[in-house]
Amino acid sequence: MSAAWAAARSAFRLKVLPRSLVSGGVILGLSLVLALWPSLLAPYDPTAFDYSALLAPPSWAHPFGTDNFGRDVFSRVIHAYTIDMQIAIFATIGPFIFGTIVGAFVGYAGGISEAIFGRIVDATITFPFLVLVIAIVSVLGPGLGNMYVAVGVVGWVFYARLVAAEIKVQKRLDYADAGRVMGYTPLRIIFRHLLPNAITPAIVYWMTDMALAILLGSSLGYLGLGAQPPAAEWGVQIADGKNFMNTAWWISVFPGVAIVLTGLGFSLAGDGVADLLRVRR
Amino acid sequence: MNATLPILSIDGVSKRFRGPYSLMRRLKGEPPLIVHALNNVTLEVHRGETLGIVGESGCGKSTLARCLVRLHEADAGAVRFEGKDIALLRGDARRAFNRRVQMIFQDPYGSLNPRMTVSQILGEALFVHRMRSKPEIPGRIAELLDLVRLPQDAAARYPHEFSGGQRQRIGIARALAVEPDVIVADELVSALDVSVQAQVINLLLQLQSRLHLTVVFVAHDLRLVRHISHRVAVMYLGQVMEVNTSEGLFTAPRHPYSKALLEAAPELDPGQRNRKVALRGELPSPLNLPPGCPFAGRCPNVFDRCRTERPLLSPRGRGQFAACHLTDFGTPAPNANDPTGLLLP
Amino acid sequence: MAMSANMGPNGNTGGNENAGLVVRGLTTTFDTPRGLAIAAADVDFDVAPGEIVGLVGESGSGKSVTLRSIMGLIRKPGRTTGHVDWRGRDLVAMSAEELRRIRGSEIAMIFQEPMTALNPVLPVGMQIEENLIAHTTLTARQRRSRALELMNIVGIPAAERRLDEYPHQFSGGMRQRVMIAIALACSPKLLLADEPTTALDVTIQDQILKLLLDLRDRMAMSVVLVTHDLGVVAATCDRMAVMYAGRIVETGTVAEVFARPRHSYTRGLLGSVPRSGTSRTMLQSIEGTPPSLTNLPTGCAFHPRCSFATDMCLKERPVLEAVTSPTRTVACFHHERVAAAEAIL
Amino acid sequence: MPLFSFVIRRLLQMIPTVIFILIVTFILVRLLPGDPASAMLGDRARDADVERINRQLGLDQPVVVQFFYFVRRVVTGDLGNSIGLKVSVSSLILQRLPVTLMLTGMSALIALVLAVPLAFVAASKRERLPDSIIRGAFQMGLSMPVFYVGIVLLTVFAAQLKLFPVGGYGDTLGDRLYHLFLPALTLALSFAAVLMRNLRASIIEVMNAEYVDFATAKGLRSRVILFRHILRNALISTVTLFGLQIGTLLGGAVITETVFAVPGAGRLLIDSIYGRDYPVLQGLTIALAVLVSLTFLITDIVQAWLDPRIAR
Amino acid sequence: LERGGTLTYGRYADSLFLDPVLNDANVDIWILSNLYDTLLLPTDDGKGVQPGLASEYKLADDGMNLTLTLRDGVRFSDGSPITPADVAWSLKRAAKKDNGIWGFMIESIDDVTIEGDKSILIKLKHPDPAILAALTVFNTAILPQKQFEASPGATDEEKAKAFAEHPIGSGPFVLKSWDRGSSMKLVRNEYYWAKGEDGQPLPYLDGINFELIPDDATRILKLTSGEIDGAEFIPYSRVNELKSSGNLDMELFPSTRVAYITLNVRPQLGGKDNPLSNPKVRQAMNFAVNKEAIIQIVTHGVGKPQTSYMSTATPLHVGDKPLYPYDLDKAKVLMKEAGFEEGFSTSILVLAGNQDEIAASTALQQMWAQIGIKLELQQVDNPTRTQQYRDGTFVMRNAAWTDDIADPNEITSYFVYSKTIDALHTGWKSDEADQLFEASQKEMDPKKRAEQYARMQEIYNAEGPTVPLYETPYPVALSKKVHGFLQIPLGNNIFAKTWKEK
Numbered sequence A: 001m002s003a004a005w006a007a008a009r010s011a012f013r014l015k016v017l018p019r020s021l022v023s024g025g026v027i028l029g030l031s032l033v034l035a036l037w038p039s040l041l042a043p044y045d046p047t048a049f050d051y052s053a054l055l056a057p058p059s060w061a062h063p064f065g066t067d068n069f070g071r072d073v074f075s076r077v078i079h080a081y082t083i084d085m086q087i088a089i090f091a092t093i094g095p096f097i098f099g100t101i102v103g104a105f106v107g108y109a110g111g112i113s114e115a116i117f118g119r120i121v122d123a124t125i126t127f128p129f130l131v132l133v134i135a136i137v138s139v140l141g142p143g144l145g146n147m148y149v150a151v152g153v154v155g156w157v158f159y160a161r162l163v164a165a166e167i168k169v170q171k172r173l174d175y176a177d178a179g180r181v182m183g184y185t186p187l188r189i190i191f192r193h194l195l196p197n198a199i200t201p202a203i204v205y206w207m208t209d210m211a212l213a214i215l216l217g218s219s220l221g222y223l224g225l226g227a228q229p230p231a232a233e234w235g236v237q238i239a240d241g242k243n244f245m246n247t248a249w250w251i252s253v254f255p256g257v258a259i260v261l262t263g264l265g266f267s268l269a270g271d272g273v274a275d276l277l278r279v280r281r
Numbered sequence B: 001m002n003a004t005l006p007i008l009s010i011d012g013v014s015k016r017f018r019g020p021y022s023l024m025r026r027l028k029g030e031p032p033l034i035v036h037a038l039n040n041v042t043l044e045v046h047r048g049e050t051l052g053i054v055g056e057s058g059c060g061k062s063t064l065a066r067c068l069v070r071l072h073e074a075d076a077g078a079v080r081f082e083g084k085d086i087a088l089l090r091g092d093a094r095r096a097f098n099r100r101v102q103m104i105f106q107d108p109y110g111s112l113n114p115r116m117t118v119s120q121i122l123g124e125a126l127f128v129h130r131m132r133s134k135p136e137i138p139g140r141i142a143e144l145l146d147l148v149r150l151p152q153d154a155a156a157r158y159p160h161e162f163s164g165g166q167r168q169r170i171g172i173a174r175a176l177a178v179e180p181d182v183i184v185a186d187e188l189v190s191a192l193d194v195s196v197q198a199q200v201i202n203l204l205l206q207l208q209s210r211l212h213l214t215v216v217f218v219a220h221d222l223r224l225v226r227h228i229s230h231r232v233a234v235m236y237l238g239q240v241m242e243v244n245t246s247e248g249l250f251t252a253p254r255h256p257y258s259k260a261l262l263e264a265a266p267e268l269d270p271g272q273r274n275r276k277v278a279l280r281g282e283l284p285s286p287l288n289l290p291p292g293c294p295f296a297g298r299c300p301n302v303f304d305r306c307r308t309e310r311p312l313l314s315p316r317g318r319g320q321f322a323a324c325h326l327t328d329f330g331t332p333a334p335n336a337n338d339p340t341g342l343l344l345p
Numbered sequence C: 001m002a003m004s005a006n007m008g009p010n011g012n013t014g015g016n017e018n019a020g021l022v023v024r025g026l027t028t029t030f031d032t033p034r035g036l037a038i039a040a041a042d043v044d045f046d047v048a049p050g051e052i053v054g055l056v057g058e059s060g061s062g063k064s065v066t067l068r069s070i071m072g073l074i075r076k077p078g079r080t081t082g083h084v085d086w087r088g089r090d091l092v093a094m095s096a097e098e099l100r101r102i103r104g105s106e107i108a109m110i111f112q113e114p115m116t117a118l119n120p121v122l123p124v125g126m127q128i129e130e131n132l133i134a135h136t137t138l139t140a141r142q143r144r145s146r147a148l149e150l151m152n153i154v155g156i157p158a159a160e161r162r163l164d165e166y167p168h169q170f171s172g173g174m175r176q177r178v179m180i181a182i183a184l185a186c187s188p189k190l191l192l193a194d195e196p197t198t199a200l201d202v203t204i205q206d207q208i209l210k211l212l213l214d215l216r217d218r219m220a221m222s223v224v225l226v227t228h229d230l231g232v233v234a235a236t237c238d239r240m241a242v243m244y245a246g247r248i249v250e251t252g253t254v255a256e257v258f259a260r261p262r263h264s265y266t267r268g269l270l271g272s273v274p275r276s277g278t279s280r281t282m283l284q285s286i287e288g289t290p291p292s293l294t295n296l297p298t299g300c301a302f303h304p305r306c307s308f309a310t311d312m313c314l315k316e317r318p319v320l321e322a323v324t325s326p327t328r329t330v331a332c333f334h335h336e337r338v339a340a341a342e343a344i345l
Numbered sequence D: 001m002p003l004f005s006f007v008i009r010r011l012l013q014m015i016p017t018v019i020f021i022l023i024v025t026f027i028l029v030r031l032l033p034g035d036p037a038s039a040m041l042g043d044r045a046r047d048a049d050v051e052r053i054n055r056q057l058g059l060d061q062p063v064v065v066q067f068f069y070f071v072r073r074v075v076t077g078d079l080g081n082s083i084g085l086k087v088s089v090s091s092l093i094l095q096r097l098p099v100t101l102m103l104t105g106m107s108a109l110i111a112l113v114l115a116v117p118l119a120f121v122a123a124s125k126r127e128r129l130p131d132s133i134i135r136g137a138f139q140m141g142l143s144m145p146v147f148y149v150g151i152v153l154l155t156v157f158a159a160q161l162k163l164f165p166v167g168g169y170g171d172t173l174g175d176r177l178y179h180l181f182l183p184a185l186t187l188a189l190s191f192a193a194v195l196m197r198n199l200r201a202s203i204i205e206v207m208n209a210e211y212v213d214f215a216t217a218k219g220l221r222s223r224v225i226l227f228r229h230i231l232r233n234a235l236i237s238t239v240t241l242f243g244l245q246i247g248t249l250l251g252g253a254v255i256t257e258t259v260f261a262v263p264g265a266g267r268l269l270i271d272s273i274y275g276r277d278y279p280v281l282q283g284l285t286i287a288l289a290v291l292v293s294l295t296f297l298i299t300d301i302v303q304a305w306l307d308p309r310i311a312r
Numbered sequence E: 001l002e003r004g005g006t007l008t009y010g011r012y013a014d015s016l017f018l019d020p021v022l023n024d025a026n027v028d029i030w031i032l033s034n035l036y037d038t039l040l041l042p043t044d045d046g047k048g049v050q051p052g053l054a055s056e057y058k059l060a061d062d063g064m065n066l067t068l069t070l071r072d073g074v075r076f077s078d079g080s081p082i083t084p085a086d087v088a089w090s091l092k093r094a095a096k097k098d099n100g101i102w103g104f105m106i107e108s109i110d111d112v113t114i115e116g117d118k119s120i121l122i123k124l125k126h127p128d129p130a131i132l133a134a135l136t137v138f139n140t141a142i143l144p145q146k147q148f149e150a151s152p153g154a155t156d157e158e159k160a161k162a163f164a165e166h167p168i169g170s171g172p173f174v175l176k177s178w179d180r181g182s183s184m185k186l187v188r189n190e191y192y193w194a195k196g197e198d199g200q201p202l203p204y205l206d207g208i209n210f211e212l213i214p215d216d217a218t219r220i221l222k223l224t225s226g227e228i229d230g231a232e233f234i235p236y237s238r239v240n241e242l243k244s245s246g247n248l249d250m251e252l253f254p255s256t257r258v259a260y261i262t263l264n265v266r267p268q269l270g271g272k273d274n275p276l277s278n279p280k281v282r283q284a285m286n287f288a289v290n291k292e293a294i295i296q297i298v299t300h301g302v303g304k305p306q307t308s309y310m311s312t313a314t315p316l317h318v319g320d321k322p323l324y325p326y327d328l329d330k331a332k333v334l335m336k337e338a339g340f341e342e343g344f345s346t347s348i349l350v351l352a353g354n355q356d357e358i359a360a361s362t363a364l365q366q367m368w369a370q371i372g373i374k375l376e377l378q379q380v381d382n383p384t385r386t387q388q389y390r391d392g393t394f395v396m397r398n399a400a401w402t403d404d405i406a407d408p409n410e411i412t413s414y415f416v417y418s419k420t421i422d423a424l425h426t427g428w429k430s431d432e433a434d435q436l437f438e439a440s441q442k443e444m445d446p447k448k449r450a451e452q453y454a455r456m457q458e459i460y461n462a463e464g465p466t467v468p469l470y471e472t473p474y475p476v477a478l479s480k481k482v483h484g485f486l487q488i489p490l491g492n493n494i495f496a497k498t499w500k501e502k
């Protein structure tokens, strides 16, 4: 009896995804739904003014209160999912892909390319990231598009570094040699064999990076270099509410909660993905 | 010696690796440290035979095996496949060579891409070398699985779902997929359990006779090498110390090192115990090779010449070669004065 | 609990200095995501003072877990039950502090991998002296000279200098010696050696095994020697126990077991090893693969791979029982048939 | 000796990095729209004034020429004068950088003090309630924008509880430490979260290492095992991360210094971007690059000291 | 009244350069009067002139000569006497062409001569109705010639740099130490000439500590926690909150500050026709702006609607009704008349991170949307904006203005007169206004000059290139213990008569 039970349990457990992936996935899934269809939940137009309800505290009509324009904070927080999830994805996908490809080549080729890349890495991590991004955004002009470019110019290095390091490990393993002995081309070995095994840290980092991108987006929004008003974006909202911390805390607190929650989602998902992709040997 | 052309010949191959090169050495203008992994190795592999290669860890067995399949390029000397120097092969010729000389690796866990299923692993080999047309590939995969005695449902599974022995069979199947002439097996079974080792060895023996394979069998387990090989080469510190037929080596080793190696291996018979240490000391570092015989430091029969002059591999009759100044070492002569001859039963 | 018949040479378990180690019903389980893994089940065996007992079995059969359970090294999610009587006191029931005092002083352990068992960031001298600090009142100077002495005992040249070096500066054989030196630091009465030579070359293995024999003689120490190499057992041990899937399936003196194995698994093990004069013949392999510990076959765990198996083996689990003498035990319904089967070779 | 060669090698490696950064900065700042004169003079400037000032600053020359002059001066150790503040850049850097160093140093310290013990607790109570609480809390620290954390800490600890001063920098050393505590804490939170995460993972890994079992088998006391065997090994990988994060920490200082009115280099950097104060921006970038490189060097040395396998 | 004590004052930004002539920014200008003294001083309402270092002054009837008499016994802060030579040298330095950017205010000065041991004669190139007001402005401050010239450096600029590190002036305070970017400490000038209510020399305070706290929230926190005694630039959103707090005085000092949107009215912009060049469009945009709403949203009721482009605190201001009362219908009609019934898309430059500008622009975006104008906000940093502004390539921008001189000529020269900076770089030009301005610069008859200014305001307010938003006072919060602090409409922080309860 108990043996049957144990067998059933083990079968069940095996199919089950890592717990953190499930909880992270649920948070992110919901976020994505809100990002795609914010009007499902948001009762008001996020940019509509209401002069009769400036700085109104949370109430049934406005669950998160209103801001200094009388805009519904709840609707703004919800609508901000669209922009912030977009930031999370767009600011990181380019660096992820480009960095992964560069990292794969550098890690495989080694030698001079590795030395050059090493200096680029040094320079990049030596330069305060935020400052560099600010400078680049200042050159290109504010706005999300340019922010993606700025983040991408710097961000790919980290992916490339992770992938290169992992490829260096992987290329010494027997299965890589096996590929060479089979007469496979380097391209096939890199992309068909090594990369799938080397990319896990990059994917895990990607999860974290998406959370970081939202934070960076907020910081830039706060500095006025990210999303442009009247768009609802959490960083912009926090910046909007900064002067009202004492009198209307709800303007900045709720977007703050949203940031933390989404960050948590990404981080849990990252842990989960790491679990899921761990090579079983 | 066999008059026919050897399928693989190794002709004075040397391989060096660059060791750590500290700034201190650079500043002093000293050259980087060099690991002498192979020194002037000469060997022949004949069609259809199994050549065993034994030696202690770090003596260069794997390096040699890798030179054979061109995972390493030799620094000096040449490896010839059917008389052609493999270092000169380019493009299609190189691919053809790669197809015909395959390698199987030691680590059953590391040698298979963990993210590919068995059918992907085998299918890729078949596809890249155009061994079969696309629709025929699944059938061929089934045949291969059958050949290495894996169940058919193995095709859809990932390496981690198999035991070590099964994985080695997948490795063998991958090598066989391209229908090679030569298989270089580097420590094929050392990572496996005794009971499973036997399965894989049996499989290799069967396949060899069925497919007329030539096998280079690299291992450190003397019992295994003796069991499977026609001829055996004993290596020490990047050099071949002795080449002998399997029986010849085990009954009358012609090199003191071979003898010590045999003595050190524990006998399976509890009645044959002894308390004498077979060989003292350890393998010296390949970073700075001694000028004379590499074994001089540990050899019980050492004399002055050994320390200054490196003995060359020279014939000892009946297909035997040894690199030792004691040319009559191990001769099965009834000469009672020879202290080294008494070992043989 | 099935054990009463097997009390070993020191059947009296009363607390006395000469009792040695008496293991009874030692069971260790792990709660894994795949279910409960019974890594060691009902393990019974004894070790008399001065005796070397070999523990053999294939990978994953629970040899290391047994040793670790004796030392109380099983961590969550693992759990150990049963009795380990050391000189009359039960180690399993002992308080952590009492156990700590015994570990490293009366009972010492050598680990399988000298590479990973030594702390890479501490000089080896420190790692030896640590043991002395924990269990003796020696002064720093005395500790240092004891460490030097130990290095000499295990045969590490230039000990004075090497004490300050780090593990990575030692070769594999030297590291294993360092580990032995650490284990010997407080002159233990029992040495648990977990595959001390598996990672080493034959010549080094030979040196280390001979060293162990020497030490046993000089210090009247008992040794449990875990290995999967039957040759090592044949060359070193007095008695042996064979494990399969977490259970001991056969015990006896080495000579008895080698001459006439009474368990089909033992028989298979002996058959899988190539012997002289069997060149290029099929080996007697044990077909199939070892079972998963979370999903053991019913009845005798070995029955799916056993050529002697009958319906009974499928339904009922044989217990370990004394056969010809109190120290000759086997867990097989058909041990007479196995013993009578034609000799291996 | 090995350490010495190691240090020399690393120092030599810094040179191309610094040159690379120098070029990038130089080009980047000149790509920024707007010039120092407009930045300085603001809306009321007339064209003639702007031109005059740009001429005085040599900004009418081609960029290559400017770069040449700049490098020539840097080689002689002269970083030039600030355009906006009208003092020498080196004196500015000497005045501001130590503040930021102290701030980052303190926050690194606080991060360690927070992360190390809690990582131990989390690792040993792995997957249980304390672990979840600790990880959750640190995750929050990681997910909150720095400026937000700063304002919250200020409001609670300085304004409400009056435990700390509201920003500023002090005069005496003790006073400064006291002033810098809250900003350092703000910076430390996300840093601690990253450290904790990494340390927890490596502690778990080290705890499962064979040498820890071997140490237990030697009969060592658990305290000895913890400190001598586990902590030291777990710190090795964390030290690298620690070094890498210093750059990030300096980046975070930019915002923290503004929120807490700390007159540090981070704020100077931002001001110099907004003020198009090229000499300050360039000088400061070099200083920071050298500094961060030195930090890497130091962490490498610490790591080499912790891990004898490295410096061969 | 209590003497003594040090006042700690929180500033939003640090000073850059403490030379009266060569400085560029308000952060310097607004505190310079504490270190340096001018011959004449602005009255507290910022509209008039009163004696300063000069106890008497007399403008000749033809308006071509000005005679000033130095006050008895006035000294610099190092104790040396102030001589007419110092005065003449200082004024000539200030008036020298290309010396700094403020020279335009005294461009009428032709020569300065010493008349005896007390008097100075200023000869003008042409009659200048604003000359007296100009002599209250910071750049005409009197410096000690000898000490200045003894400063290291070859050029005037280098000497000024060195001198300004330890400036010697005759203001009520002396610079004691300056930790750039952090704090600036002033102590009282023992030699200051003015007397307090108690008959003793001013100032009352022993010193002032300026602390630099750029973050608004932090500055207020420091004030409420009692760490500082006063804080400038209180965000409007916090004014009402601080007004109701018990231990603070929330002061709203009348100012000349106006906030407005500048529109580029060139006919072509970026190769396309520019709708903003049409006066009807500009009027429509003006009518479409609900100023009351903006004042609520941005200034939280602190500001008031503008009645002319110049603030009510500027001399010769006219107008008592808010410009362009909110009238959406009229706006729509005007748009239709202008041919923009469908509206158009346009953009506005906003200073990145500036909450007031963001709020105002966001509100404008909404309001103008109602007449079909789609407004895009572009946040940029200051130099970027300034460059686009100066190049005349911007479309619209947020802006604010404060006077430096107690005369309407400064603001009018920038806003209206096309030859200064193209009327705020907008490309707007009215020949009539230009002529009026030129005439008013020499018009010595106050009544006539007032008429000229009334007309100029009429023209500009009707079709000028700006959208006036609001005028606001200077919000300064002070501890209840602080008395007698004054920020005059020109922005100058006057600490001379400030005192602090113990």
Ligand SMILES: Nc1ncnc2c1ncn2[C@@H]1O[C@H](COP(=O)(O)OP(=O)(O)OP(=O)(O)O)[C@@H](O)[C@H]1O
Residues within 6 Å of the ligand: B017, B018, B035, B036, B037, B055, B056, B057, B058, B059, B060, B061, B062, B063, B064, B220, B286
């Ligand atoms: N890629 C490499 N770079 C530097 N040194 C190498 C490299 N590969 C092998 N070596 C060195 O060459 C020598 C021979 O190595 P090799 O792997 O051939 O030995 P082996 O006989 O196969 O040993 P094992 O039994 O341990 O596999 C060793 O000293 C090894 O350290």
Ligand SMILES: Nc1ncnc2c1ncn2[C@@H]1O[C@H](COP(=O)(O)OP(=O)(O)OP(=O)(O)O)[C@@H](O)[C@H]1O
Residues within 6 Å of the ligand: C030, C032, C037, C039, C057, C058, C059, C060, C061, C062, C063, C064, C065, C066, C078, C112, C228, C293
């Ligand atoms: N901490 C653990 N958690 C779960 N399962 C474990 C743990 N430790 C050991 N096991 C399981 O217990 C079984 C016995 O392992 P053990 O290490 O004792 O094998 P062994 O006989 O020593 O094998 P080897 O020859 O490979 O050392 C294995 O199946 C292993 O997977």
Ligand SMILES: [Mg+2]
Residues within 6 Å of the ligand: B061, B062, B063, B186, B187
């Ligand atoms: Mg090898």
Ligand SMILES: [Mg+2]
Residues within 6 Å of the ligand: C063, C064, C065, C112, C194, C195
């Ligand atoms: Mg084991």
